[in-house]
Amino acid sequence: xxxxxxLKDAGSTxxxxxxxxxxxxxxxxxxxxxSVAAYWYYYTTTIAVPEEIIIGAPLPFxxxxxxxxxxxxxxxxxxxxxxxxxxxxxSLGGAKIKMVYADIQSxxxxxxxxxxxxxxxxxxxxxxxxxxSSLTYVATxxxxxxxxxxxxxxAQADAITDRGFQYVFRQAIRASxxxxxxxxxxxEMAEHYGTPVETIAIVYxxxxxxxxxxxxxxxxxxxxxxxIVYDEAYSQGTSDLSPVVINLKAARPDVVVLASYxxxxxxMARTFHELDFNAMGxxxxxxxxxxxxxxxxxxxxxxxxxxxxxxxxxxSITGLADVVERYEEKHEIFMNEHAGLCYAATWLIKEVLxxxxxxxxxxxxxxxxxxxAFLKIDISSGPAAMTAGGRAKFNEKGDNxxxxxxxxxxxxxxxxxxxxxxxxxxxxxxxxxxxxERQ
Amino acid sequence: MESVVLAQAIVSGLLMGGLYALISVGLTxxxxxxxxxxxxxxxxxxxxxxxxxxxxxxYGIDPYISIVVTMPVLFVIGSVIQKSLxxxxxxxxxxxxxxxxxxxxxxxxxxxxxxxxxxxRAIRAPYTGSVIKLGEVFVxxxxxxxxxxxxxxxxMLYLFLTRTKIGRAMRATAQNREVSMxxxxxxxxIQTVAFGIGSACVGAAGTLLSTFYYISPTVGTTFTLTAFLxxxxxxxxxxxxxxxGGLIVGLAESLGAVYVATQYRELVTFIIFIFILLAKPSGxxxxxxx
Numbered sequence: 001x002x003x004x005x006x007l008k009d010a011g012s013t014x015x016x017x018x019x020x021x022x023x024x025x026x027x028x029x030x031x032x033x034x035s036v037a038a039y040w041y042y043y044t045t046t047i048a049v050p051e052e053i054i055i056g057a058p059l060p061f062x063x064x065x066x067x068x069x070x071x072x073x074x075x076x077x078x079x080x081x082x083x084x085x086x087x088x089x090x091s092l093g094g095a096k097i098k099m100v101y102a103d104i105q106s107x108x109x110x111x112x113x114x115x116x117x118x119x120x121x122x123x124x125x126x127x128x129x130x131x132x133s134s135l136t137y138v139a140t141x142x143x144x145x146x147x148x149x150x151x152x153x154x155a156q157a158d159a160i161t162d163r164g165f166q167y168v169f170r171q172a173i174r175a176s177x178x179x180x181x182x183x184x185x186x187x188e189m190a191e192h193y194g195t196p197v198e199t200i201a202i203v204y205x206x207x208x209x210x211x212x213x214x215x216x217x218x219x220x221x222x223x224x225x226x227x228i229v230y231d232e233a234y235s236q237g238t239s240d241l242s243p244v245v246i247n248l249k250a251a252r253p254d255v256v257v258l259a260s261y262x263x264x265x266x267x268m269a270r271t272f273h274e275l276d277f278n279a280m281g282x283x284x285x286x287x288x289x290x291x292x293x294x295x296x297x298x299x300x301x302x303x304x305x306x307x308x309x310x311x312x313x314x315x316s317i318t319g320l321a322d323v324v325e326r327y328e329e330k331h332e333i334f335m336n337e338h339a340g341l342c343y344a345a346t347w348l349i350k351e352v353l354x355x356x357x358x359x360x361x362x363x364x365x366x367x368x369x370x371x372x373a374f375l376k377i378d379i380s381s382g383p384a385a386m387t388a389g390g391r392a393k394f395n396e397k398g399d400n401x402x403x404x405x406x407x408x409x410x411x412x413x414x415x416x417x418x419x420x421x422x423x424x425x426x427x428x429x430x431x432x433x434x435x436x437e438r439q
Numbered sequence: 440m441e442s443v444v445l446a447q448a449i450v451s452g453l454l455m456g457g458l459y460a461l462i463s464v465g466l467t468x469x470x471x472x473x474x475x476x477x478x479x480x481x482x483x484x485x486x487x488x489x490x491x492x493x494x495x496x497x498y499g500i501d502p503y504i505s506i507v508v509t510m511p512v513l514f515v516i517g518s519v520i521q522k523s524l525x526x527x528x529x530x531x532x533x534x535x536x537x538x539x540x541x542x543x544x545x546x547x548x549x550x551x552x553x554x555x556x557x558x559x560r561a562i563r564a565p566y567t568g569s570v571i572k573l574g575e576v577f578v579x580x581x582x583x584x585x586x587x588x589x590x591x592x593x594x595m596l597y598l599f600l601t602r603t604k605i606g607r608a609m610r611a612t613a614q615n616r617e618v619s620m621x622x623x624x625x626x627x628x629i630q631t632v633a634f635g636i637g638s639a640c641v642g643a644a645g646t647l648l649s650t651f652y653y654i655s656p657t658v659g660t661t662f663t664l665t666a667f668l669x670x671x672x673x674x675x676x677x678x679x680x681x682x683x684g685g686l687i688v689g690l691a692e693s694l695g696a697v698y699v700a701t702q703y704r705e706l707v708t709f710i711i712f713i714f715i716l717l718a719k720p721s722g723x724x725x726x727x728x729x
Contacts, residue, residue, distance in 0.1 A: 241697030242451035297561035
């Protein structure tokens with residue numbers, strides 16, 4: 001009754017003293033109760049991490065890139081199996097990883113809608129995908145808007161991380177570094193085998209990929225003292241490459257740097273042989289020269305060609321051989337670059353979440369916590385580092401500063417890692433034997 | 440060194456031109472007799488390339504021997520296409536004819552994609568990559584052999600058209616369908632044979648090409664375009680025109696790519712093309728038609 005009256009007359013001067021006293025008690029009580037409740041609420045909701053961490057993967061399972069999508073999925077699945085068998089994410093109470101896939105049909109428009117659907121129905125903590133640069137470019141636009149951290153295992157196009165996005169990270173090498181890497185490889189080869197290289201030629205297909213690669217090589221070559229004696233673009237799918245090779249021969253470069261898709265790569269190797277164009281090294285920035293069909297179709301002419309790759313099954317990294325063996329036993333197919341990079345990327349995201357869990361135990365799955373973990377991670381061992389670069393550390397843009405290429409050489413019909421020397425699986429043949437001296 | 444480059448460019452251009460010529464005479468024959476533009480021409484070549492490839496891969500039959508299979512098979516395919524499809528639109532507006540052959544092209548390409556996937560394939564015969572050296576000029580033996588066979592086949596076709604009764608009937612039909620009919624020429628039959636022979640020509644070219652080129656479902660498109668260029672350059676419907684047109688396109692591509700820039704090789708060809716047509720609108724050896 002008194003309380004009621006006191007409250008009723010709260011504003012009056014007559015009983016103001018009593019009213020303030022009671023008010024103060026009530027307010028203090030409310031504050032105590034509220035803070036206990038808030039602490040209890042806070043404690044229970046943030047520390048109890050879900051038992052399953054959902055990672056989304058928009059990948060092309062149909063359309064032109066369907067086979068690659070499948071390789072990626074196999075890589076992710078094997079990694080998830082291994083991670084969960086090893087006890088999940090420790091710092092998150094042993095939470096298991098679950099992959100959720102979406103078919104983006106090798107089509108940028110479908111990629112946009114499927115990535116949106118993936119995020120709104122499954123609320124993934126992070127996303128891995130989406131193979132091709134063109135698809136990754138649009139998928140990351142969606143994930144950035146929805147604030148879902150995105151790790152691209154193999155897309156190379158510079159534009160993906162050049163948009164100032166906060167939550168997009170790239171494991172592989174940047175396209176514009178590919179050409180420079182080829183030049184660095186030539187420098188080391190020349191030193192290692194004591195065969196000075198003075199002149200190079202650059203021959204590339206004239207779409208975005210070839211142009212980006214050639215541009216970087218063109219910039220890097222003078223820095224290491226190479227003279228470019230021939231620099232030529234050709235249109236992809238041309239009916240005859242003889243003219244290129246005729247000029248190449250007249251220019252007499254010590255080494256030729258190449259960027260071609262598969263059909264032109266086959267024709268290029270054959271035409272080199274036919275027109276007897278000899279160089280110390282035939283160095284390709286990946287592309288068609290990396291595909292098994294290059295060796296199948298060009299046959300002996302493909303011998304001694306070098307090709308840059310972000311991953312290779314014979315890389316000398318502890319533990320990799322075991323992964324490759326299990327993969328190949330399960331699927332009865334060679335583990336390719338796509339599967340390899342996806343395997344490593346899945347482990348990388350696990351390590352990032354692990355770090356996020358220890359850095360931000362109060363809120364480890366928040367996009368900003370994950371971004372912070374991405375920026376702080378520096379890992380150079382274990383499955384997450386089973387890539388050509390062998391290390392993952394991201395800059396502000398989201399690029400892995402150790403994203404790199406190894407160079408494979410076709411030796412007796414098999415592509416073997418030949419450079420860098422510390423992870424090589426075979427001794428490189430440098431300089432390549434002359435065409436007319438091959439058996 | 441400069442003269443070696445020139446010689447090599449000319450040799451390479453001519454070798455490629457010989458195959459263009461064989462593809463083009465097939466196309467011009469079909470056009471001459473039926474007045475129809477066959478967009479599926481290069482895709483018939485693609486079919487022949489796959490036949491050659493499978494015969495080599497599965498049974499080890501040398502590509503040059505498999506010509507005796509691909510030519511008859513392509514003759515039959517061509518005749519069937521003519522009888523069942525082309526025949527029905529001969530009097531239809533030109534747009535319908537264009538759409539029909541375009542449709543055949545799409546079906547052929549996609550059927551190949553379905554059956555044999557988009558993989559690039561290539562034949563690795565024992566002589567693949569073998570080379571002979573003429574002075575400083577290198578010549579691939581498959582290219583040289585294919586060129587020689589192409590020239591021989593073109594010559595045989597020329598003799599067939601000028602010396603045999605059916606060949607003369609074909610030329611007569613090409614000149615004037617109605618009058619030939621009045622003179623007792625069985626025009627529908629001649630048309631079927633002409634489409635068959637045109638297809639057999641491009642089939643032979645496909646087989647010859649597959650000894651040094653790659654094979655894929657869309658490989659024909661580039662060659663269809665080149666053949667059109669050669670045919671128009673030489674004069675629509677003119678046999679010798681198409682032959683020389685093919686050689687000229689081969690040479691122009693090679694020289695243009697060597698001396699101008701590889702990515703502008705088509706530019707050089709088209710500039711020559713425009714100048715020839717400006718000087719002689721009906722093509723090099725074409726007769727102006729009313």
